[in-house]
Amino acid sequence: MSKIIELKNVNKWFDKFQALKDVNLEVNQQEKIVICGPSGSGKSTLIRCINRLEEHQKGEIIVDGKEISANTKDIEKIRAEVGMVFQQFNLFPHLSILDNCTLAPIWVKKMPKKQAEELAMQNLERVQIADQAKKFPGQLSGGQQQRSALARALCMEPKIMLFDEPTSALDPEMIKEVLDSMVDLAKAGMTMIVVTHEMGFAKEVADNMIFMDEGKIVEKAKTKDFFDNPKSDRTKLFLSQIL
Amino acid sequence: MKNLLIKPSKENLTSFVTLGGLLIFIGFFDVLANKFLNLNVTGFLPNKVSYFAPLIIGTIGLYLIRIEFSGNKLLDKINTNFNSNNLNAILTLIVIFALIKYIPPVLNWLFFDANFIGNTKEDCTGNGACWVFVKVWFNRFVYGMYPDAEQWRINSAFIMLFSLVGASFFVPAKFKKYILIFLLFVYPVIGLKVISGGDFGLKYVETGAWGGLSLTFIVSAFALILCFPIGMFLALGRRSQLPAIRYTSIGFIELWRGVPLITVLFMSAVMFPMFLPDGTYVDKLIRVLIAITLFEAAYMAEVIRGGLQALPKGQYEAAKSLGMGYWRMHFLIILPQALKLVIPGIANTFLALVKDTPLIFVVGLLELAGMVNLAKTNPKWLGMAMEGYVFAGLVFWIICYAMSRYSQNLEKKLSTER
Numbered sequence: 214m215s216k217i218i219e220l221k222n223v224n225k226w227f228d229k230f231q232a233l234k235d236v237n238l239e240v241n242q243q244e245k246i247v248i249c250g251p252s253g254s255g256k257s258t259l260i261r262c263i264n265r266l267e268e269h270q271k272g273e274i275i276v277d278g279k280e281i282s283a284n285t286k287d288i289e290k291i292r293a294e295v296g297m298v299f300q301q302f303n304l305f306p307h308l309s310i311l312d313n314c315t316l317a318p319i320w321v322k323k324m325p326k327k328q329a330e331e332l333a334m335q336n337l338e339r340v341q342i343a344d345q346a347k348k349f350p351g352q353l354s355g356g357q358q359q360r361s362a363l364a365r366a367l368c369m370e371p372k373i374m375l376f377d378e379p380t381s382a383l384d385p386e387m388i389k390e391v392l393d394s395m396v397d398l399a400k401a402g403m404t405m406i407v408v409t410h411e412m413g414f415a416k417e418v419a420d421n422m423i424f425m426d427e428g429k430i431v432e433k434a435k436t437k438d439f440f441d442n443p444k445s446d447r448t449k450l451f452l453s454q455i456l
Numbered sequence: 457m458k459n460l461l462i463k464p465s466k467e468n469l470t471s472f473v474t475l476g477g478l479l480i481f482i483g484f485f486d487v488l489a490n491k492f493l494n495l496n497v498t499g500f501l502p503n504k505v506s507y508f509a510p511l512i513i514g515t516i517g518l519y520l521i522r523i524e525f526s527g528n529k530l531l532d533k534i535n536t537n538f539n540s541n542n543l544n545a546i547l548t549l550i551v552i553f554a555l556i557k558y559i560p561p562v563l564n565w566l567f568f569d570a571n572f573i574g575n576t577k578e579d580c581t582g583n584g585a586c587w588v589f590v591k592v593w594f595n596r597f598v599y600g601m602y603p604d605a606e607q608w609r610i611n612s613a614f615i616m617l618f619s620l621v622g623a624s625f626f627v628p629a630k631f632k633k634y635i636l637i638f639l640l641f642v643y644p645v646i647g648l649k650v651i652s653g654g655d656f657g658l659k660y661v662e663t664g665a666w667g668g669l670s671l672t673f674i675v676s677a678f679a680l681i682l683c684f685p686i687g688m689f690l691a692l693g694r695r696s697q698l699p700a701i702r703y704t705s706i707g708f709i710e711l712w713r714g715v716p717l718i719t720v721l722f723m724s725a726v727m728f729p730m731f732l733p734d735g736t737y738v739d740k741l742i743r744v745l746i747a748i749t750l751f752e753a754a755y756m757a758e759v760i761r762g763g764l765q766a767l768p769k770g771q772y773e774a775a776k777s778l779g780m781g782y783w784r785m786h787f788l789i790i791l792p793q794a795l796k797l798v799i800p801g802i803a804n805t806f807l808a809l810v811k812d813t814p815l816i817f818v819v820g821l822l823e824l825a826g827m828v829n830l831a832k833t834n835p836k837w838l839g840m841a842m843e844g845y846v847f848a849g850l851v852f853w854i855i856c857y858a859m860s861r862y863s864q865n866l867e868k869k870l871s872t873e874r
Contacts, residue, residue: 266773293779303774307793307872316788317778349872362774369778 223272232258234428245405247415250425256408260375264295296366300378302358304350311346314368336364340394356387376407424448479517483510518545589840590847593831600667613647663741672823676810682749687756712754725819759801763794803863
């Protein structure tokens, strides 16, 4: 097991507000980490720093052997290896689901169109919406859109997948279909960092749990220990509220 | 008391509708008789009462036939759409009476009393419009001072343009791209060369002789095609992270937006040559084209920026997370959506541009409206201003309406929210 992501003393400020305080984290290949915590605790900011949608001001972030900083020239190359699924899906509404999936492989990875389409259909099959490939995002349900977004990210064949509260914007009956796709992905050996409140999902797939509060990692533990035997009082309180 | 406040109901429907209909008929009859027979039916009344009599009688009539759910479809339709209360009844009557009063004279002037036959002003004997004027000058209105013998060149340039545009609608999507590239980059050169001549045995025709409707098209088309990409880059520039680019864009946009077009045209004609080294000469038409293009580009930039700002941040983030850089993100994801959003605004700017072209008269170039202006001052054709401007207005309206319809169709076609 080799390290693929490493964060050392990462600090991030939004103007005066400090969003991340000395965050240290190591993620191994094929490891699944679930991050939970109250809102405003810095969970989303943390994973958005990993593909530099947010910029950190202090500390080091190393992804797949390359440091990410203001001096990183080819940040696009790193982003192409790190897939991300957003809370609001962020599908491209002017393109069909298939085109959503093939766009980046064709234009960023220079993949031939035919090959990109085959890959897209494979990934759409994987999240079980191959039959919707010709439709536009606006014609799909929230759950279908989020699975399309997952397929779109997978089409870049990323080494790491980041999930930023992927089920928070969904109706309850659609959450399961998205989580099922994520469980499949986890079983296939993807390295995943997931920000979510779905503790059932966390128990099923996570190797390690992280609890964050006020920009700090309060507790990091093996999933079983985290739920059965949390060490910090803050974690206990949080778990008692959401379980 | 109860008998006075009679309300129509289903029971006495027939008598009320008969009475109301009769009153309305009297009202209309009064107006029509007044208009066409010079007969004042209500002349026995005092002057002012007589004037308003048809309105008063008609309103009472409409009041009497106002029955909810009468069961008669036509009556119900009239009542809900034109006669839902007393105010609407009065407004309905005023509009109808005004139309009766003012439409016929317009039609008379345009068609029934107008003169179509002949070749000189003296042939116009009727009271209406003298369309002979437009007929005689038609060639000049379309081609300006372009020599008659060479006009086939303008025709063929435009036929080529229209057939290319037409072809782009019918060929398979694969070739569309090439036609578009040809239209944007190759055709303008060919078209201009054919019209201006000088090579290939074509007689040189200086731009001062160009004019009329064809010049309107040339100026509009060039400015439209060029101002769009410039405006797009200015819009992106104004949102750039790099201060140098951002402030240059802001400065450029605000400079051009702050100056009236007519001033810009004057400067292009008078001041611009002063900055050039002695002996260099830039054609008047080119200077005007550049001036109009930059002017409209500034407006276009702000329209497009509006679209860019309307897009949610998530679209940028999704594009970035897929490894797209600045240009790919903007050309594949952001601009297609932003431009679709601002089609109405773009159409607006384009229409304004077409209608601004007559202003090039200030540098001595005469497009359609300019030629009309010139023709009406011809000693043989004095007093034909109205006919000329109505004709010019109609032509501009047709052009602009076609563009407006096209933009609406485009909006529908590109909509993905079915």
